[in-house]
Amino acid sequence: MIRTKVKLAYITNDSSRKATYKKRKKGLMKKMSELSTCCGIDACAIMYSPYESQTEFWPSLLRVEQVLSKFKMILEMEKRKNMMNQECFLSQRTIKFELWGINDLNLLLDEKISNVDKSIDAFTMTPLYPQGASSSSSSSMVALPPITMVMPKAMPKIGTEEIVQSDVNNIDPMKRQQWIMELMNNSNNSSPQTHVGGNKMMFQFGHNINPNNGH
Amino acid sequence: MIRTKVKLAYITNDSSRKATYKKRKKGLMKKMSELSTCCGIDACAIMYSPYESQTEFWPSLLRVEQVLSKFKMILEMEKRKNMMNQECFLSQRTIKFELWGINDLNLLLDEKISNVDKSIDAFTMTPLYPQGASSSSSSSMVALPPITMVMPKAMPKIGTEEIVQSDVNNIDPMKRQQWIMELMNNSNNSSPQTHVGGNKMMFQFGHNINPNNGH
DNA sequence: ATGTCTATCTATAAGGC
DNA sequence: TGCCTTATAGATAGACA
Numbered sequence: 001m002i003r004t005k006v007k008l009a010y011i012t013n014d015s016s017r018k019a020t021y022k023k024r025k026k027g028l029m030k031k032m033s034e035l036s037t038c039c040g041i042d043a044c045a046i047m048y049s050p051y052e053s054q055t056e057f058w059p060s061l062l063r064v065e066q067v068l069s070k071f072k073m074i075l076e077m078e079k080r081k082n083m084m085n086q087e088c089f090l091s092q093r094t095i096k097f098e099l100w101g102i103n104d105l106n107l108l109l110d111e112k113i114s115n116v117d118k119s120i121d122a123f124t125m126t127p128l129y130p131q132g133a134s135s136s137s138s139s140s141m142v143a144l145p146p147i148t149m150v151m152p153k154a155m156p157k158i159g160t161e162e163i164v165q166s167d168v169n170n171i172d173p174m175k176r177q178q179w180i181m182e183l184m185n186n187s188n189n190s191s192p193q194t195h196v197g198g199n200k201m202m203f204q205f206g207h208n209i210n211p212n213n214g215h
Numbered sequence: 216m217i218r219t220k221v222k223l224a225y226i227t228n229d230s231s232r233k234a235t236y237k238k239r240k241k242g243l244m245k246k247m248s249e250l251s252t253c254c255g256i257d258a259c260a261i262m263y264s265p266y267e268s269q270t271e272f273w274p275s276l277l278r279v280e281q282v283l284s285k286f287k288m289i290l291e292m293e294k295r296k297n298m299m300n301q302e303c304f305l306s307q308r309t310i311k312f313e314l315w316g317i318n319d320l321n322l323l324l325d326e327k328i329s330n331v332d333k334s335i336d337a338f339t340m341t342p343l344y345p346q347g348a349s350s351s352s353s354s355s356m357v358a359l360p361p362i363t364m365v366m367p368k369a370m371p372k373i374g375t376e377e378i379v380q381s382d383v384n385n386i387d388p389m390k391r392q393q394w395i396m397e398l399m400n401n402s403n404n405s406s407p408q409t410h411v412g413g414n415k416m417m418f419q420f421g422h423n424i425n426p427n428n429g430h
Numbered sequence: 431a432t433g434t435c436t437a438t439c440t441a442t443a444a445g446g447c
Numbered sequence: 448t449g450c451c452t453t454a455t456a457g458a459t460a461g462a463c464a
Contacts, residue, residue, distance in 0.1 A: 021254040039236040
């Protein structure tokens, strides 16, 4: 019963290390879940370790994909923004093109997501705290900042069968649209800063927390 | 003094939400640090939120790069292994597709980071626990499982001039292509295999903990 | 907004099954 | 190996500086 003051050191005993890993991972996910809920932070995790036979996605694989997609898009936006800032001017044609690009992206996203939905039932997901994030707050995901965690798992275990747990997150097309618009909005708020590095990281985008989304 | 039993709900008060975010994020990082140390789990985090002016890398940007690099390699290896092992009952194309989907998630991050890296000199890094991971265990990172966390930062800043800042000619066509391919790729994991999802998660890789790496 | 304090809640190491 | 239990270390909300 925690008589020991937690010696912050590698646990040499294999089984106890594994046990500790599981306990603490669970605790970590719970903390993430709470942070996510209380602060309107969207979060997800990918974990793999030598202690478990398969990679875990939290709160679900779908969520991970969503979060990373959003993240990537944001990065794309930033990238473009930065390039643009260097250009100092913008042609009408370019604007059209970009907007079309965005629109197209949205279509792609639609397709992607709907397809994922279709096959989601066949997916293996192991939401550690499904109640915390998948269900109750899935609807609020739209404009919330994501968190992504990746832990490599290792474990020579080949050809195991997968457990399948579905966690269908239906995406509201309207929300997605809104989200993309937000991203576009935000690719603008930087101009002033000269410090490139800072600038690069300072990309901000609409944050649209909905306090009433089921909490 | 925590008289309240932590009502797991969105904190409506802006300042207290921010305060809570910072406290809890700190706590989360500490937990990660401990998990990392005690269980030989390599971990890193990328965080961005509306509550802080810039993206944070934990334990350091360098570490994040290392961890993701390793992750990428592992995925490559897994990919090959799976392709060889399962060629018999799954079409090569399918496997490629599936694995690539996951792999790309990493590439996505990787790409961003390398990007960031270019301007790293102008960067302000804020390693939360540099002592824990950067120094003492960086050398042991090689075979340890990584953890990656990403939190997007947002910022209600709407209504700014709405020009998409980018010249299509300046966008790396390759990247764009890749990006779109990725999106489209995901619209494929639906078709035949009902348990493909499971397959998606099944890539595994070797793990090589070194208990004597400075703990 | 940032740091400190402290009562209280939460996480969890060890044990036991 | 994995689940309980329980005592204790640790995290932290709210108050205040």
